Amino acid sequence: MRSTTQLDDAAARTTAPPPPVRVARKHHLLVRLSHWLNVLLLTGLIASGVSIYWASPVYQHDPDPQSGNLDYFADAGIWICAHVPGQHHYPRPPDWIYNHISLGPYMLAPAMRLHWCCVYLFMLNGLVYLAGLLLGGEWRSLLPRVSDVGGSLNMAGYYLGAPFAILGRRHRVHPRFNTKYDPLQRVAYFSVPVAGFLSVLTGWAIHKPMQLSWLAALFGGFGRARVWHFWLMCTFVLFVVPHVILVCADGWDTLRSMVTGWSTRLDGSSTNEP
Amino acid sequence: MSPDQNGAPPQPTKAAAVGRTSHDRFGERRPEIIEVAPANLRRWTRRDLLVLGAGAVAGMAVGVSQLPPPTRQRLGLELLPDNQWLLNKALRFDDDVAEALYSPDRLVPTYAKSQITPLKNNYNGATPDPGYIPAWQLTLDGLASGLRVSLDIRTIMIRHRIHDQITRLVCVEGWSAIAAWSGLKFDDLLHAYPPISQAKWARLESSVNLDADGNPDPYYVSLDLPTAHHPQTLLATHYNGLPLTVEHGAPLRLLAPVKLGLKNIKAITRITYTKDEPRDYWAERGYSSYDGI
Numbered sequence: 001m002r003s004t005t006q007l008d009d010a011a012a013r014t015t016a017p018p019p020p021v022r023v024a025r026k027h028h029l030l031v032r033l034s035h036w037l038n039v040l041l042l043t044g045l046i047a048s049g050v051s052i053y054w055a056s057p058v059y060q061h062d063p064d065p066q067s068g069n070l071d072y073f074a075d076a077g078i079w080i081c082a083h084v085p086g087q088h089h090y091p092r093p094p095d096w097i098y099n100h101i102s103l104g105p106y107m108l109a110p111a112m113r114l115h116w117c118c119v120y121l122f123m124l125n126g127l128v129y130l131a132g133l134l135l136g137g138e139w140r141s142l143l144p145r146v147s148d149v150g151g152s153l154n155m156a157g158y159y160l161g162a163p164f165a166i167l168g169r170r171h172r173v174h175p176r177f178n179t180k181y182d183p184l185q186r187v188a189y190f191s192v193p194v195a196g197f198l199s200v201l202t203g204w205a206i207h208k209p210m211q212l213s214w215l216a217a218l219f220g221g222f223g224r225a226r227v228w229h230f231w232l233m234c235t236f237v238l239f240v241v242p243h244v245i246l247v248c249a250d251g252w253d254t255l256r257s258m259v260t261g262w263s264t265r266l267d268g269s270s271t272n273e274p
Numbered sequence: 275m276s277p278d279q280n281g282a283p284p285q286p287t288k289a290a291a292v293g294r295t296s297h298d299r300f301g302e303r304r305p306e307i308i309e310v311a312p313a314n315l316r317r318w319t320r321r322d323l324l325v326l327g328a329g330a331v332a333g334m335a336v337g338v339s340q341l342p343p344p345t346r347q348r349l350g351l352e353l354l355p356d357n358q359w360l361l362n363k364a365l366r367f368d369d370d371v372a373e374a375l376y377s378p379d380r381l382v383p384t385y386a387k388s389q390i391t392p393l394k395n396n397y398n399g400a401t402p403d404p405g406y407i408p409a410w411q412l413t414l415d416g417l418a419s420g421l422r423v424s425l426d427i428r429t430i431m432i433r434h435r436i437h438d439q440i441t442r443l444v445c446v447e448g449w450s451a452i453a454a455w456s457g458l459k460f461d462d463l464l465h466a467y468p469p470i471s472q473a474k475w476a477r478l479e480s481s482v483n484l485d486a487d488g489n490p491d492p493y494y495v496s497l498d499l500p501t502a503h504h505p506q507t508l509l510a511t512h513y514n515g516l517p518l519t520v521e522h523g524a525p526l527r528l529l530a531p532v533k534l535g536l537k538n539i540k541a542i543t544r545i546t547y548t549k550d551e552p553r554d555y556w557a558e559r560g561y562s563s564y565d566g567i
Contacts, residue, residue: 021312024305036326040333056448103345108447109560110342110361117340117364140302179302209444210382210532210567211375217383222442222450260322262315266307 030132044118050102051111141180151183372566393451395521416547434458457510469547477552
């Protein structure tokens with residue numbers, strides 16, 4: 001009798017399932033899918049876009065009397081090859097930028113094919129993202145609030161001061177919010193899809209300036225629509241750099257939630273820190 | 275456990291649902307909390323990370339395989355097979371979209387004289403020697419009459435009404451120029467010398483074009499007949515009020531503002547109407563063949 005009870009206890013100890021873990025649903029499957037597809041598509045769009053830019057730079061200066069060069073990107077390449085160690089023997093300094101961030105110079109035809117291929121997928125991906133936002137109800141967390149004007153500036157100030165605080169070994173408390181995103185995230189995650197939409201619109205304006213001349217006119221005409229398109233691309237780059245730095249700083253839970261969809265932060269807040 | 279703790283949250287009453295404010299509709303919701311066995315959570319995480327990794331590898335392989343060979347060589351990835359299938363598909367799809375966007379009645383914007391901008395000589399190779407101009411003739415082929423017709427520039431200008439228009443010419447490279455053009459409508463030439471009834475295309479050719487070293491390099495473009503019929507598609511004889519100079523394609527060039535500049539062939543020497551799509555100089559070099567803008 002006694003031995004049976006002991007055996008039962010031992011069996012219960014090894015087979016009893018560990019208590020379930022509570023996790024919060026954070027990102028809908030379609031939101032995650034479109035997020036990672038965008039990494040690939042935006043890389044293709046920017047690399048091919050810079051090759052297209054090469055054919056006729058939006059920003060030009062008077063041609064250099066010796067080389068005939070009129071492109072600031074070529075100037076930057078020449079500067080890099082003259083000043084960056086290890087680059088002194090680079091065979092074609094004016095092409096340095098194009099060889100490193102695009103398909104390269106003299107690639108207009110393949111660049112345009114890649115650009116069209118990526119952009120049709122990018123537009124479809126935008127619809128996938130919107131569907132995910134609607135199905136998961138996440139769109140509500142993205143709507144900016146009036147208080148975000150000050151709130152996002154405060155957060156930007158906090159992040160800009162963070163490197164100095166770390167260097168000075170000063171402890172600062174990360175501002176805490178009871179919303180999914182902090183004000184700066186909300187403004188950024190709302191603005192970037194809008195910028196994506198505007199990139200598509202300006203893209204169509206410069207791709208079909210005759211059949212869609214009303215669209216080109218909306219952006220100030222064909223020439224100005226090209227400038228808009230260029231700077232919208234720059235906003236993606238300006239977004240992606242701190243986005244990647246901050247997700248690494250914020251930790252594994254945040255990065256994992258964009259892969260798996262769930263987070264262990266049950267209150268839905270944006271940060272682990274106290 | 276009581277059913278209250280375990281079961282569904284209390285149902286909202288009808289009155290509450292009716293009385294919802296916009297804040298309730300647009301306000302942020304608390305996240306949905308789910309309870310999962312730790313083993314399941316680990317399995318899901320592993321599965322999702324593997325799916326992402328496999329997708330990343332597949333996506334990059336497809337992406338790299340579509341890159342032009344010099345770019346892949348620079349990246350050290352020239353061993354992967356060269357396959358432009360996806361990109362060629364995208365190019366044709368984009369051409370179909372351009373063709374669907376085209377409307378014979380939609381006019382391109384026109385500009386005032388004060389908005390005219392400089393237009394550079396954009397001959398791809400060397401500019402031809404103007405010696406060809408005095409003996410120049412336009413040959414028409416593929417006509418309903420079955421005849422081959424040759425016309426000199428005086429005959430063309432006397433027989434057809436000359437129209438003026440100030441439109442933008444857009445280059446595939448991204449630059450554009452506004453210029454004043456005068457010429458006959460391509461549509462008028464099509465009425466004067468009707469093509470064979472099955473014709474869907476015009477092949478426009480210039481035998482005087484040169485490559486960068488000055489050797490003969492005939493230029494040829496395909497033009498769909500709907501575009502040829504467009505009211506703003508001219509066979510231009512004048513640029514900014516003066517007869518075309520050799521730089522701008524004397525004595526007759528195509529001015530189709532609904533197409534990219536590379537379709538706007540200079541110094542046309544022959545027009546052939548065909549049933550099938552003719553060859554196109556830049557389409558053979560990886561660019562679009564429709565080029566509608």
